[in-house]
Amino acid sequence: MSDPRTILAEFLVTERATVLQVIRADLAEPTVETIPLGRTELRRLVRDAFAAAGPTSRFRSRDPSVWTEPLSMLIEPVTRYSDPDDTIWLVPHDVLHSVPMHALDTGSGPLIDRNPVCYSPSASVMRYCQAKSYPNRQPVLVYADPRADAPLVHARGQADVLARLFGDRTTARVRAAATINALTRDLGERTDGVAVLHLSCHGYFSDDDPLQSGLLLAPEPGDDGRLTVERIMSMRMPAELITLSACQSGVSDRHAGDELIGLTRALIYAGAAAVVVSLWAVDDLSTSIFMGYFYSALADGMPRARALRTAQVRLRRTNRADVVEYCRRAITATDDDQGVQRRALLRSLADIHYAAGAFEAALDSYEQLDASSGDEPPDPWLLTAIARTRAALRHPDPAPVDYGHHAYAHPYYWAPFVLIGDWR
Structure with a gap:
């Protein structure tokens, strides 16, 4: 087997089919595949599968094969042009931005078991991300559990994990201290940028005005704590990685030309080389465990896409x-x-x-x-x-005690997290 490579897989959804272009460094020209899933059928599958993804039980109780099997034809050609452990760089289109394609079935398990995966809204955005990457950045900023009216009780645990892993490199702001003004000051004082900015807070999406979507930090006099897309785009946030441990932080609206108006693009515009976001509202406890796995892998020197893969595989196997x-x-x-x-x-x-x-x-x-x-x-x-x-x-015939069951095997728990931007 050859050394791990990076395989670019770019999708274009049309009315009658989805066109996939695969680019690999050793191929003389891109390979084009046509997948018989048109826009109408794709939107139906995605709507039926993910409309209930969130705090309701319907998505969690549903057999994931209902959507992983019919959508698996999207990644079948990708596996033919890649080896296990190659990094798969996916550029979705249209409704595919809402699909955790790393969770699709390869025939021997989800794609993430086989390959590290990263995403970008377009190939040009990835070049922009990589141009802003400076791996010698050291500081780590953590903003956690900022809203007294909507506490995230396990967010403090995430702050503790980062402080333990990164030591005195870490500055943590929790509860009322996690304000937008504090964030602006912290970033301004670190003129060379930060290695990690971890935001463990609630996120929200505005259908009527996507530029007003955002994150909820702590309010203070004269500031309601809403860190909107519009506000982020006016800030300077140079970071190797920004992690949004927040509900539906990856949700974006699509405008003409498939331009994403959302938190991800705003954070990249503000200076992030890579962003980890969630595609749907996440479970608080499993997310905290997941973040511990992810940052432990990063602290060990693992590249971002591989660290995310390690965390997702570990969470699936957590009993x-x-x-x-x-x-x-x-x-x-x-x-x-x-x-x-x-x-x-x-x-x-x-x-x-x-x-x-x-x-x-x-x-x-x-x-x-x-x-x-x-x-x-x-x-x-x-x-x-x-x-x-x-x-x-009091039951006369209790079932055997079973602590070996995988508590978070369902994709609801491990699949929402995606890495957008520089995978290195």
């Missing part, structure tokens, strides 16, 4: 025992002032014990959660969970 261990470590690491985070971790721990059929351990965690509520009114959900668990303990 219930791994989640229990993660929650226990995180509970031990929480400070006294992180009561909300501790309670969220206890709930996750209890839920995973219950799912594994370890009802005594689940009841113990639920009761700890109940005891930690202090003088607050009883939580109806928690009371129901305790009653349900006690009833399960």
Whole structure:
């Protein structure tokens, strides 16, 4: 097998078919393939598969083969012109910008098992990204859990992970300190740019005015904390990598010429060499575990696309025992002032014990959660969970305890994250 290469696969969706152009350094000219999936059929498949991707249960409970199998013909030619471990650089078109193509089936598993994958809105955007890459940048900035009215209880854990991995290179702003003015100052003081800017916050998309889509940082007097696309495009944000650990941060609107108006293009315009975003609203706990895997790989010196692949494969293989261990470590690491985070971790721990059929351990965690509520009114959900668990303990023939089940095998958990820009 040859050394790993980079394979460019650029798509063009037409009314009757999708045209794929494959470019490889050792080919005299691009190879063109025609895939019998036209615009109408593609839009139907994508609408049916991903319309419910988000906080609802429909997408998570649906068999992913419903969409991975019919869409797999899009990447079949890519696998013919590449070897395992080659980096696949995908340039989607039209509705394909909404598809996690790295999750499509190769016949022996998802593409990400076979190859590292990166994306770009166009080939010219990738050249722009690579021209801005300066690998000697060192500082790491983390902005986490900025909204008291919409807490992301596991975001503090992400900040702790980056601080542990990157040490004194890391500056973390959490809760009320994570303002737009603080971000502007932090970036302005680091004139050579930063290695990583990690934003763990809520994102939102405005159908009526995509330029007003954005991220929610902490409000302060005179500033509502809305970091909009329009505002980002007026800022200077030189970074090797910007990670948006936020809901639907990769969603963009398509205008004439397939120009993307969204957070991704705004961040690249502002100075990012690469951006990691999510295609749909993500699960808070699994995302925190995923980010730990991703940044651990980066800290070990792994290129970005390979680090993302490593994290996605690891998350797919994370079992219930791994989640229990993660929650226990995180509970031990929480400070006294992180009561909300501790309670969220206890709930996750209890839920995973219950799912594994370890009802005594689940009841113990639920009761700890109940005891930690202090003088607050009883939580109806928690009371129901305790009653349900006690009833399960009385069952005369319980199922075997199973901590080996892969908790995040469904693409809902691992597939939304995409790397856009420089894969190196």
